[in-house]
Amino acid sequence: MSKVVSLEEALKFVKDGTTVMIPGFMGAGTPETLVDGLVEKNVKDLFLICTDTARPNVGIGKLIVNGQIKKLYASHIGTNPETGRMMNEGLIDVTLIPQGTLAERIRAGGAGLGGFLTPTGVGTVVEEGKQKMAFDGKEYLLEMPLRAEVALIRGTKVDKKGNVWYNAATRNFNTHMATAADIVIVEARELVEVGEIDPNNVMTPGIFVDYIVKGE
Amino acid sequence: MSKVVSLEEALKFVKDGTTVMIPGFMGAGTPETLVDGLVEKNVKDLFLICTDTARPNVGIGKLIVNGQIKKLYASHIGTNPETGRMMNEGLIDVTLIPQGTLAERIRAGGAGLGGFLTPTGVGTVVEEGKQKMAFDGKEYLLEMPLRAEVALIRGTKVDKKGNVWYNAATRNFNTHMATAADIVIVEARELVEVGEIDPNNVMTPGIFVDYIVKGE
Amino acid sequence: MDIRERIAKRVAKDFEDGDIVNLGIGMPTLVANYIPEGIEVILQSENGFVRMGPVPEEGKEDPDVVNAGGLPVTVLEGAAYFDSATSFGIIRGGHVDATVLGALQVDQEGNLANWMIPGKLVPGMGGAMDLVVGAKKVILAMEHTAKGKPKILKSCSLPLTAKKEVDMIVTEMGVFEITPGGMYLREIAPDTTVEKIQEVTEAEFIVDENLKVMED
């Protein structure tokens, strides 16, 4: 069975209220075609997990501006004033998470770990409600794994078995999110034949990828 | 300052009693030249962290046979009968660690995590002396990070800034051990010019590598 | 038909198209030879790759491409290599559909002992503890008895590999499924009887109302 599907087929897994992970750093590494498809489809009340909400007309920022997000986990929202406005007006429930902790929580979600201890956030509001443990005089917070129903990722080169290679700084959260969702959809900037990516240089093995959509 | 040094210079960091990490899976990925150098140097009482002790005349197995190991953390010793014999005679203090837990403990040691929760080992002797925590009805063991004084790793291609690329199944514990030791020495199967490894495909960034030895 | 072949063949029938499977060392490895036609099973090797292929022709061995037992193998088109933490993230994170392992003992609760005999054999657990905890389905491929003595017990006496994780047991005499409601004999070999199985099985088991004949 081919993993390559149409945009419409792929996005049928994202419904009102679905928990979605979308990678990208100010847009770099974000699957633009999939995001544009979500804007077009106009599904609502999404629980979105991402590192930043970019700018109003860039990447993930479009989903914010279009009022599709009900709940948001992110590390930075400052570059998209709409996110802050909607948070202040009670339209989006925002949880801010240190970026390293966010990456590690997603990785833990994909790797079957029950949590991990990080020194990040000790002595700050981040520690509220979390278990604290100390070893050798150093304090750590116990952070929990994160998973989603759907991850929408973006590969620079994707082969037909779903093996992915990311260029430059677009890798960021892609590799972790690909492991931590029930359904993983990759937008292929370039769709290549199996074998074109050296097995050594595959960054996300195809076993993690359920569907492939050719990006624009 | 060049990172490329002689075998002798590199091995001066390994003394009697040093804690050393050495990667490799039944020899694949083990730095043979560095191991042979240690056998030649005959430093004693090493605390060795590795996944298996290979066979008596292969890779890490040579250090066992030569009586250089006092304390051993490993996941599997069954293929080297000498390890078992020396353990039973009280010559080596062996701690057996599930392989996934061992990899994750080393990764945690390199990544500044204070520990992590894994379901592996629950209900077995592995849980002895460890804190247990349950979430959503699932039990986990709290496992602690591992670090070493020296890691001896092995790259297939290594550039002069210490960027490393590993071929096929030789990667195994190399990438994690490279992050979790005070001094990291890489044996280069092939020493290449900077730029020959695509920055995208670097598997261990050169910032982790202190010294490079050309392997045989 | 040889006992080991019968067991391997029956296990192989259990796979579905697209399954990601990890085969342990020994008899489980044979299972790869009996994957039904038209079904694609992706073999994971815990030392760091997916899409493992058959043993290479003599003279074509590559020391960098070895399986978890350190023996030369090949990889198929679409393979991907990764490091040990990623490999065990795949295993522990529930991305492996089935693992096939041998057993020293298994009991009617699904407890498994396959990694040591105190005072006698202490090879280490290697990746077995992670595999048994992490794989969606744990299948044991084992001879029914050891020198005539039962290996399928009421309660394991050897140190456990994992607690209550075994789903299915395939021996030369039949196929058992372990469920929360008890252990069921689902299939019986054509050359034996329920009585004969009971004689060499210490565990209590329920004979399936629709007991099938295990096909060769």
Add this chain to the structure above:
Amino acid sequence: MDIRERIAKRVAKDFEDGDIVNLGIGMPTLVANYIPEGIEVILQSENGFVRMGPVPEEGKEDPDVVNAGGLPVTVLEGAAYFDSATSFGIIRGGHVDATVLGALQVDQEGNLANWMIPGKLVPGMGGAMDLVVGAKKVILAMEHTAKGKPKILKSCSLPLTAKKEVDMIVTEMGVFEITPGGMYLREIAPDTTVEKIQEVTEAEFIVDENLKVMED
């Protein structure tokens, strides 16, 4: 000389050959322009690479190669890209020698507040909490006051980024070091006096016996 230039130039003098440095957004970014000749400083960008280079020529921007602020940059020879968990493993794991950040407030205990003003500005902590906890040395590059009001306080009133992690503060008026024995004024700008600094500094500080002039 411009205030910001003076601060950036002084910070840059603090680096040693081979240092791995993460520069925050804003004034800290300027520091890269003043690295002394003959010294190699490796810049880490937390969105996933090391050996960041300067801003590209106009028209040569690559949307895949951006810094943590989403702005186009370049990479130098010997660069390596990686994913976010690896990037923050580098940061939290103590592999970054120094991080240079801005501040809303800092206090004499080394507490830092630089990520939110409740009810007003909630951009999120991004990677700052990980950087401040993980980097070996935390240097603040900041203007001494905000609209004439002190930013170097007895005790921060804004939500903290991290507790007791700041090592050094560089402003246009001087250089402070925070030690377990108190905060020291180590250098003073040529165009000010200790009294003038005291007037705009709420924190208590000790004037170094060997107070030096901060060179432009």
